Structures are given as structure tokens and as C-alpha cells.
Amino acid sequence: MRRLTLLTGFLFLTYSIFGQANTGFQGKRFILKTDLMAPLVDKGVDISTEYVIFRTVVVGAGFNFTGRDYKQKLESYKFRYGSYPEEKATLKDFQVYAVAKLFLNNAIPAPQGSYAFAQIHLGRADIKGNYYQVDNVNPENESLLSYSSENIRSRKFTAGFGYQEVLLNFITLDFDFGLTLGALNASEKFTINRQDFNFVHGGFGDRYGPNVYSFGEWGLNQGGIGLTVNLRVGILLF
Amino acid sequence: MNKKRYFILLLLASLFLSSCRGILRIDQTKMMGRKGNNVKRIVCLNPDYEVLISTKDQTQKSYQKSASKESTFNKMLDRNARKNGIQLQIIDNEDLNKHDASFFNDLAPLKQELLQVSYLQNFDNVRNNTSKFRLGKVIGKHEQGPLISPRFSYLADIYGTPFFSINGIATHKKPKKGKLLLLLTIPPVGIASFFFQDVDTYYYTIIADVRSAEIIYREVRQVNLRATEANLNSLLYDSFHIISK
Amino acid sequence: MNLLKILIGNKIWGLVFIVFLFSNKWSLGQVSVFMNNYTPIEIKGEIPEEYMKGILADAQIEIDVSDKALLNKDDEFITTTSFSIKEMFVSGNIYFNDTLSAYVQKVAKTVLLPNGLDQEIRVFVGRQPYPSANIWMDGTLIINVGLLALLENESQLAFVIAHEATHYVKKHPYEQYANSNELDAIQKRTLENLKSRINFSNQQELEADRKAIDMVRRAGYQPKEGVKVIDFLKAKRNTQVEFEEIPSLGLPVSTRFKCEENEYKYFKALYNEKIPYQKKTENLDIRYHNLTSQTMALGLGELNIFSQEEFDYIQAISGFEEVENAFRDANFYRSIYLSLKLLKSYPENSWLNCKLAENLFYIAQYSEMGNIDRLLVDFQKIEEEDYAALYCMFSKMQTEDIWFTAYGYIQKQFEKFGDKNETIGFLYPRLREISYGMEDAKSYYNTYLENFPGGKYNVYVKRKLNE
Structure with a gap:
């Protein structure tokens, strides 16, 4: 929360310094937004604000809560039972993020038109999932155990392109897509049966990060790389 | 990540990049905006709204569509000028009545003169100074603008301002290119492309100072966006914002 | 346009x-x-x-x-x-x-x-x-x-x-x-x-x-x-307007620019190629x-039901208006061409002489800007030999030659009509300002203001004087 406050404060400061010199949309430079993909894909909410600080530059900050379920690709379980377990892992994530957008069309000022953007998310995640305990000596002892891990550090970085349209002079419709790298911090330990682990169990780490399609993992099953798509609706306030 | 995935990303990126064409070119005199030369009131000579539609064979002006948009355009001009502290007096042909014969001695020839001079002279031809170019935006500041005839200087007394302008919008609808390629590579986008036209919207404004008999400001911008109310409002506000500074 | x-x-x-x-x-x-x-x-x-x-x-x-x-x-x-x-x-x-x-x-x-x-x-x-x-x-x-x-x-x-x-x-x-x-x-x-x-x-x-x-x-x-x-x-x-007549209007070194017949025929052909005819x-x-x-086999009717004099009057006005309208269209060559033709009938007409001077001034100005080529905005085919020749001549002249020509002609008209014709009354001080600077032109501008107190150029002139 402290980060969010700092970011918002920074943005208000830049707004007061640069705001007057730039046009925005008919003088309006402050947009309050929500991402429609958050409830649809991530079972969460995403709220953000954006400011036009230069004629073609917009900066923004926001936060999101997600509570996404992941199919657990436990290979040893599949080996034993022929399919992955029905139970899903839940990852509850709270993140604050900062975004910078460079609008590419100079003939129409921000916040309208196409843009390139970079966005960084920082947060904390709680994970509840399963772990399949393998026992090669006594296979009957094998079992699907549950585990949880709280307050591990989560990060995402997205870069891509977007397009924003203003409707009815006060509503913004913002579509963007980009390449996302997700990271769940391995140095955060979590415990299963009083044993500490420092990587994400449950076979879903490769899908953490991108919201629509993961190309695969990067790092040791601590995060995925893939395609993120956002569809944000906003209101131009002032 | 295999090659196919990279290809999808590249294609998406190029789609977006291709959709962000835009050019803004502003030429103005250095005197503009200086003390005594603040543009606070402009007489706008019959704003034009042109809708051009191209088919594979020809380009035609749609008179009906053009005419239906003119009054809305006038209102938008007025509103966006006011928001930037500029008073715009729009002289619209539709409002002429039988007592306005002087229009044909004063303002109609002035409009013709401004269009002619814009065609015949460049800012660069007079005395060029600094031009900045950055990402499709050019702002040139010049010692002097294209010269119009000083015989219109008396209009400054009649209208209470030396600033007279021509403002216009032209939208050009063209058949979308590369539909088949899109259909083969990204079928959903390809199918969608059959329902949308490629549209370029142009906005231009020329402001003359009849007192000094020169064009002091000329702006042309081109965006590949539809001429929706929001898009036009954004363009017009930005334009008047630059003029009012 | x-x-x-x-x-x-x-x-x-x-x-x-x-x-x-x-x-x-x-x-x-x-x-x-x-x-x-x-x-x-x-x-x-x-x-x-x-x-x-x-x-x-x-x-x-x-x-x-x-x-x-x-x-x-x-x-x-x-x-x-x-x-x-x-x-x-x-x-x-x-x-x-x-x-x-x-x-x-x-x-x-x-x-x-x-x-x-x-x-x-x-x-x-x-x-x-x-x-x-x-x-x-x-x-x-x-x-x-x-x-x-x-x-x-x-x-x-x-x-x-x-x-x-x-x-x-x-x-x-x-x-x-x-x-x-x-x-x-x-x-x-x-x-x-x-x-x-x-x-x-x-x-x-x-x-x-x-x-x-x-x-x-x-x-x-x-x-x-x-x-x-x-x-x-x-x-x-x-x-109809022979080339040799142009020097009498104040073009001092005309022989240098005189175009041979094949030259202006070339210009004519070059331009006409671009016009869909x-x-x-x-x-x-x-x-x-x-x-x-x-x-x-048809019988005779009336040549004029009203009168020939009235028609001649209308024809004359049309001729003068042609000159004025070509000038308004920035079609200075055509305006000069038409003026030269009319001057044969009205050699002492002050308006006509001054309009010719004004046309010369603008051609010189465009030449100075390097835009003289754009002036040929005539969308009609050039069919008149003398019009083509006129265009050819100006194309051959250097900017200083055109200024020199314009200056000579404007000065001559100013001496004759400076206090009667508002255009020349204004044009001459403007030319002096360009040639010798504002200090030199001031007295001429003031003379313009005295001669034409309600003139169309007043606002411009007053601004110049106050600069």
C-alpha cells in the first residue's frame, strides 16, 4: 500500500508540473480505469489511474487483486493416475503497478491513438495448492498433499502495444497486448509437511504472469513468459 | 518459444504500428503569440467539411455526407476555441442573407486569396529558420509567413481583429488493402477487415494576419482515424491549444 | 481554384x-x-x-x-x-x-x-x-x-x-x-x-x-x-501584342530576354502536355x-436589338474585368497579357497601367521567393503565341531583372498617377521599402495616407509606420 501511495503522490506531482503545458483530451488529463480482463480471466479487480504528462506521454499507477485458479500439472500424479489432479491451485495476488505509455501518433495528442507501453507490477502472493508426495519404495504411501505459502514476492513486467479510443467525450476504451514475464520469488520459502521449499510447487509456475497465453516457463518454474491482453474501460475525470 | 509464437507477436506488433500513422506539420511566424500578437479572436471563413470516398476505380466527394457534417463541425470548432480562450466568429454561407452582399467583396475574395497563397508559397520560401522534426511532428518557426495582398488590411477595422482563418476537415475512406493476406495469416482480423474501411482524416487551418498581410500560422495534420466526434474534438482542441499559447 | x-x-x-x-x-x-x-x-x-x-x-x-x-x-x-x-x-x-x-x-x-x-x-x-x-x-x-x-x-x-x-x-x-x-x-x-x-x-x-x-x-x-x-x-x-512593344512599357533590356519562336513554342508544348484537352x-x-x-439560306435579322454602343460598353467592361479577375486569381501572366492588349485601345487608362504595374510587382516577388514556376496556374490550354512568348520571357529573366523591370514601370506610373490611383500610391512606397529600407519609404507611405485617408491599405501602412 505504501508503494501505491508513493506512486500516486509522484504522479500528482508530475501532473501539477507538466499538466498545464499539455492538451490531453480537450484539457482532460486524468483517467480512472478498470481492466475488464481482471474479473474475466483473473477473478479479480484491477483499478488504475493515468495522467497525460507530456503531449504523447502518459504515466499511470494502479493495483490489482487476483484470485486465479491454476490447473496443477503434477507429472508424477499423472504418471500414477493417467491424468492431472482435479484439484486446482489458487494464487491470490495483490500487486501495485506503474505504467508508462508513449503515444505513437503525434497528430492526435494522448490519450488517444496507438501507443507502446511498459508496465511493472510488484506485489505479494498467497498460494494454496497441492503437492504429490512420491514414494518409490512404497507406492501406496504416495498421496496428494496440500500446501500453502503466504506473502511471497511476485513481479511482472509487460511491454507491448495498445490502442485507446475516447467515446462520448468522457469514456476511454483501451486495448493493449504485450509480452509478459512473470516471477514468483524463489527466495521466499514455503513449507510442506514441515519441510521448506524455495520453488513453486504444483506445476503452474510456467503460467504465472501472462493472462491469456503462456509460451512456457523462464527460470525454474517460477514464472511464465507469454501474451497478456488487457481491455480497460475508463472515465476521463479532469 | 518457437518461431511460430514469435511470428504471431511480430504480426500483432506490426498491425499496431501500421495503425499509428500520423503527421502533424505546423509552420508559424516567430511574431505569433508575442505581445500584441496574441490570437484571441479569429474570423473563420466558412469552414469546410469534405467526405471523400474511394472505390477501386475512382474517388468522389460525397456532397450529402459533407453537408450533413458541416453544422456539427462548426459547433465543434466554436466549442474547442472557447475552451482555449479564443473567440471564433464563424462566417457560414448558410447564414448569409440578402443584406450580406459585402461578403462577396470582402470575405469571399480573402478566402480565395488565402487558398491561392497557400498553394503558391511556402513558409520555407520566405525566410526559413528553425524546424524541429520528431516522430511525425514538425514545427517550423519562421521570420515571415507567406505574403497575402495588403489590400485586405482594412478588414481588421471592420471585424475588430486582424486574424482570419480557414479551417477544414477532409475524411478519405479507402478500400482496405491486404485483406486477403490478413485472412490467411490471422483469420479473425482478416474477417473483421472486410467490415471496416481504411480512413484517413485530415485537418487543416490557415491563419492570416491581414494587418501585416501574411499567413502567420499553417497547420496540417493527418491521422488514420475515423472522424468521430471524439477524435475531431481532440484534434481541434489540440490545434487551438497550440494557437492560443 | x-x-x-x-x-x-x-x-x-x-x-x-x-x-x-x-x-x-x-x-x-x-x-x-x-x-x-x-x-x-x-x-x-x-x-x-x-x-x-x-x-x-x-x-x-x-x-x-x-x-x-x-x-x-x-x-x-x-x-x-x-x-x-x-x-x-x-x-x-x-x-x-x-x-x-x-x-x-x-x-x-x-x-x-x-x-x-x-x-x-x-x-x-x-x-x-x-x-x-x-x-x-x-x-x-x-x-x-x-x-x-x-x-x-x-x-x-x-x-x-x-x-x-x-x-x-x-x-x-x-x-x-x-x-x-x-x-x-x-x-x-x-x-x-x-x-x-x-x-x-x-x-x-x-x-x-x-x-x-x-x-x-x-x-x-x-x-x-x-x-x-x-x-x-x-x-x-x-x-497581337508584338514583342517589340514591351520595351515601351518600361522593360529596359528586353532584347536579352526575347524568345525565339521555337523557344516559346517549346514552352507552349511543354505546358499544354499537362492539360487534358x-x-x-x-x-x-x-x-x-x-x-x-x-x-x-436564312434571312437577315437584327444584329443588335438594343444598340451596338451598349454592347461595346459591356464588352469594354468585360475586358477590364478580365484583367482584374485574372489578377485576383494570381494569374499575373494572363492579367499582363490581357492588359497589354487593352492598352492598345486605352493607353492612358490609369487603372490599367497601374494594374499592369501591380502584376509586375507580384511576379517579381514570386521570383524572389523562388516560386515563379507556380504562377502559371492557367488551367486553360495556352493557345495564344504571344501569351506563350510572355511566359517564356519571364522564365528567362533573373529575379533582379524582373525587379528592375517592375521598379522602372511602377516608378513611371507613380509619377503619372501616384496621387490618383490608390494601388500605385501604395505600391511605390512598398517597393522603396524593399529596395532602400523603411526610412526611405516613410515619407512615401505618409503621402499615401494623406492622399487616400480612407484607403484599403491604411491599416497595413499605419502598422508599418508604427513598427
Whole structure:
């Protein structure tokens, strides 16, 4: 929360310094937004604000809560039972993020038109999932155990392109897509049966990060790389 | 990540990049905006709204569509000028009545003169100074603008301002290119492309100072966006914002 | 510019007919009232109701053609006509409440009334300095000053009006529009298609000529004069302003710039290549022979129902207006060319001399800017040898030569008319300012303010003096 406050404060400061010199949309430079993909894909909410600080530059900050379920690709379980377990892992994530957008069309000022953007998310995640305990000596002892891990550090970085349209002079419709790298911090330990682990169990780490399609993992099953798509609706306030 | 995935990303990126064409070119005199030369009131000579539609064979002006948009355009001009502290007096042909014969001695020839001079002279031809170019935006500041005839200087007394302008919008609808390629590579986008036209919207404004008999400001911008109310409002506000500074 | 495009028959406004393209035929009569001065027409009074119809563009067009295949273009045609007319009227390029309009409307009524068309056709005079007339399907007929300046008597004007009225009655503008669009849509640029377009247009012209003779006769005018109008079109272009005369106007080193015949022929050809020229001279021959045979056996009518003096007066005004309008169009070469021709009849006319000076000033200014090539904005084909020669000469001159020429001529006119003509009264101090600086020009500017206290340049001059 402290980060969010700092970011918002920074943005208000830049707004007061640069705001007057730039046009925005008919003088309006402050947009309050929500991402429609958050409830649809991530079972969460995403709220953000954006400011036009230069004629073609917009900066923004926001936060999101997600509570996404992941199919657990436990290979040893599949080996034993022929399919992955029905139970899903839940990852509850709270993140604050900062975004910078460079609008590419100079003939129409921000916040309208196409843009390139970079966005960084920082947060904390709680994970509840399963772990399949393998026992090669006594296979009957094998079992699907549950585990949880709280307050591990989560990060995402997205870069891509977007397009924003203003409707009815006060509503913004913002579509963007980009390449996302997700990271769940391995140095955060979590415990299963009083044993500490420092990587994400449950076979879903490769899908953490991108919201629509993961190309695969990067790092040791601590995060995925893939395609993120956002569809944000906003209101131009002032 | 295999090659196919990279290809999808590249294609998406190029789609977006291709959709962000835009050019803004502003030429103005250095005197503009200086003390005594603040543009606070402009007489706008019959704003034009042109809708051009191209088919594979020809380009035609749609008179009906053009005419239906003119009054809305006038209102938008007025509103966006006011928001930037500029008073715009729009002289619209539709409002002429039988007592306005002087229009044909004063303002109609002035409009013709401004269009002619814009065609015949460049800012660069007079005395060029600094031009900045950055990402499709050019702002040139010049010692002097294209010269119009000083015989219109008396209009400054009649209208209470030396600033007279021509403002216009032209939208050009063209058949979308590369539909088949899109259909083969990204079928959903390809199918969608059959329902949308490629549209370029142009906005231009020329402001003359009849007192000094020169064009002091000329702006042309081109965006590949539809001429929706929001898009036009954004363009017009930005334009008047630059003029009012 | 838009009007020019309309008048040269841009495909979009394909309904326009350019009937009388060009001739260098020039009658050099004199009207004593204009020996010393001329005042260009200023629009005054209330806008007439007929003119307001043009502005409001509520074109009332009824189309009843037998060819049903053309009918699907009705709406498009009416809309296009309606807005094109509006564009033309609000451009300020049509006269009203003036001598020219009143006279042409008077003659038009004489021609159209006996033919039952006086209520349907509205006649106006256009500012274009080209010999053309065009009619629209709502009955708007525009006759340009360029044509009025060319004609010699009322009968010739009556023939022009009758010819255009026939186009209207026979709905030729609509047919041409529909057919030309059809060709575009088909996009078959075959020789056959091109031929059919030219032939179709020529058939319309022949039909219009034939019917025009009957209309002119019915009105009591001399039908044989129609042949002369066609003759103007096919006449060979004669050089009327000899080159050697230009030095007498103050071009001091003219021999250096004198163009050889092959040189200006090259310029002429170079420029004409760029102009789509639809009319064929051989078609004019057919028209000429047809008209001659049709009028041979006809009896004489009145050459002028009103008076030749009145026509000469109108012709003279048209000549001066041509000069003024070419200048307004920034067509300085044509304005000079027309001035030189008029100066033969009115050598002491102060307005004419000063207008020539003003044209020279602007050519010099454009040369200084490096934009002199753009000045040839004449959309008509250059047919006159002397006009081509004039253009050729200025192309050969260096900027300083043009300034020198302009300076000499302006100074000469200032000495003669500086206190009488506002334009030269202003132009000379401006030239001194350019040549010697503001300090030198100040006293001349002050003289201008004293001589012309309510002058059009006052605001500009006062600002200059206060700078």
C-alpha cells in the first residue's frame, strides 16, 4: 500500500508540473480505469489511474487483486493416475503497478491513438495448492498433499502495444497486448509437511504472469513468459 | 518459444504500428503569440467539411455526407476555441442573407486569396529558420509567413481583429488493402477487415494576419482515424491549444 | 481554384460544358468613358432572390429522360449539381446587381421569352477570364466575362445563350454526367470508349447549334452571327501584342530576354502536355460547316436589338474585368497579357497601367521567393503565341531583372498617377521599402495616407509606420 501511495503522490506531482503545458483530451488529463480482463480471466479487480504528462506521454499507477485458479500439472500424479489432479491451485495476488505509455501518433495528442507501453507490477502472493508426495519404495504411501505459502514476492513486467479510443467525450476504451514475464520469488520459502521449499510447487509456475497465453516457463518454474491482453474501460475525470 | 509464437507477436506488433500513422506539420511566424500578437479572436471563413470516398476505380466527394457534417463541425470548432480562450466568429454561407452582399467583396475574395497563397508559397520560401522534426511532428518557426495582398488590411477595422482563418476537415475512406493476406495469416482480423474501411482524416487551418498581410500560422495534420466526434474534438482542441499559447 | 476545376470540366462535375474555349479574336474598339480610368465592379445592394437560390443550393431538377438505364443516377446527379452550384455561388465569382449582369439578363430575356424558357433559365455572369459558358440542369446559366469580352454584338451573345439553353432543354448535362460515370465505372480505357465519349459530346454540340439557330431567329436576331462565334473557336492564334512593344512599357533590356519562336513554342508544348484537352479542332470544323450551310439560306435579322454602343460598353467592361479577375486569381501572366492588349485601345487608362504595374510587382516577388514556376496556374490550354512568348520571357529573366523591370514601370506610373490611383500610391512606397529600407519609404507611405485617408491599405501602412 505504501508503494501505491508513493506512486500516486509522484504522479500528482508530475501532473501539477507538466499538466498545464499539455492538451490531453480537450484539457482532460486524468483517467480512472478498470481492466475488464481482471474479473474475466483473473477473478479479480484491477483499478488504475493515468495522467497525460507530456503531449504523447502518459504515466499511470494502479493495483490489482487476483484470485486465479491454476490447473496443477503434477507429472508424477499423472504418471500414477493417467491424468492431472482435479484439484486446482489458487494464487491470490495483490500487486501495485506503474505504467508508462508513449503515444505513437503525434497528430492526435494522448490519450488517444496507438501507443507502446511498459508496465511493472510488484506485489505479494498467497498460494494454496497441492503437492504429490512420491514414494518409490512404497507406492501406496504416495498421496496428494496440500500446501500453502503466504506473502511471497511476485513481479511482472509487460511491454507491448495498445490502442485507446475516447467515446462520448468522457469514456476511454483501451486495448493493449504485450509480452509478459512473470516471477514468483524463489527466495521466499514455503513449507510442506514441515519441510521448506524455495520453488513453486504444483506445476503452474510456467503460467504465472501472462493472462491469456503462456509460451512456457523462464527460470525454474517460477514464472511464465507469454501474451497478456488487457481491455480497460475508463472515465476521463479532469 | 518457437518461431511460430514469435511470428504471431511480430504480426500483432506490426498491425499496431501500421495503425499509428500520423503527421502533424505546423509552420508559424516567430511574431505569433508575442505581445500584441496574441490570437484571441479569429474570423473563420466558412469552414469546410469534405467526405471523400474511394472505390477501386475512382474517388468522389460525397456532397450529402459533407453537408450533413458541416453544422456539427462548426459547433465543434466554436466549442474547442472557447475552451482555449479564443473567440471564433464563424462566417457560414448558410447564414448569409440578402443584406450580406459585402461578403462577396470582402470575405469571399480573402478566402480565395488565402487558398491561392497557400498553394503558391511556402513558409520555407520566405525566410526559413528553425524546424524541429520528431516522430511525425514538425514545427517550423519562421521570420515571415507567406505574403497575402495588403489590400485586405482594412478588414481588421471592420471585424475588430486582424486574424482570419480557414479551417477544414477532409475524411478519405479507402478500400482496405491486404485483406486477403490478413485472412490467411490471422483469420479473425482478416474477417473483421472486410467490415471496416481504411480512413484517413485530415485537418487543416490557415491563419492570416491581414494587418501585416501574411499567413502567420499553417497547420496540417493527418491521422488514420475515423472522424468521430471524439477524435475531431481532440484534434481541434489540440490545434487551438497550440494557437492560443 | 475549385471553381476553375469545375469550369474545366473535372470528371466529378462532369455536367459542365465548356462551349467556347478560346480565341485570340480581339476587337479593339474604344469606349471613350474608359480612356482615362476604370473602376472595377464592386458588389452592392441586396442579394437578389435568384442569387440566394444558388447559395441555398436548393436545385430544383426534374429529370425525364427516355433512357431508363440512366435513371438510377438521379439522386447522385441532383446532389452533385446542387452542391457544385452552391460552391460556385458562394465563391464570389458570380456577379450580381451590376451592369454586366443586367445587360446579359436583358438580352437573355429577349432570346428566351419567345422560346418559352425565360422562367426556367437564370442567367449570370461569371468572373472567369476565359471565353466559356456553362449551363446546369437546374437552369443556371453562367456566361464568363472572358466570353463577353470576345463577342462583337448582341446576335453573337444571343447565339451563345440559345446554344446553352438547348443543352438545358435536351438535358445534355445529365446525359453527359451519366455516361461519363458509366465509363469510369467500367474502367475500360479502350479506344472505342474514348471515341464514343468524344462523338457523343460532339453530337450534343451539333444539336445545340442547330436548335440555337431557330431560337435566335425566333427572337429576331441575326442567325449568321453564330458562325462567327464558331469561327473564333477555330481561328488560328495570331500574335497581337508584338514583342517589340514591351520595351515601351518600361522593360529596359528586353532584347536579352526575347524568345525565339521555337523557344516559346517549346514552352507552349511543354505546358499544354499537362492539360487534358478534350475538344478537338476537327469537331469545330464540322460545326462550322454545318452552321454555315444551315444559316446560308436564312434571312437577315437584327444584329443588335438594343444598340451596338451598349454592347461595346459591356464588352469594354468585360475586358477590364478580365484583367482584374485574372489578377485576383494570381494569374499575373494572363492579367499582363490581357492588359497589354487593352492598352492598345486605352493607353492612358490609369487603372490599367497601374494594374499592369501591380502584376509586375507580384511576379517579381514570386521570383524572389523562388516560386515563379507556380504562377502559371492557367488551367486553360495556352493557345495564344504571344501569351506563350510572355511566359517564356519571364522564365528567362533573373529575379533582379524582373525587379528592375517592375521598379522602372511602377516608378513611371507613380509619377503619372501616384496621387490618383490608390494601388500605385501604395505600391511605390512598398517597393522603396524593399529596395532602400523603411526610412526611405516613410515619407512615401505618409503621402499615401494623406492622399487616400480612407484607403484599403491604411491599416497595413499605419502598422508599418508604427513598427
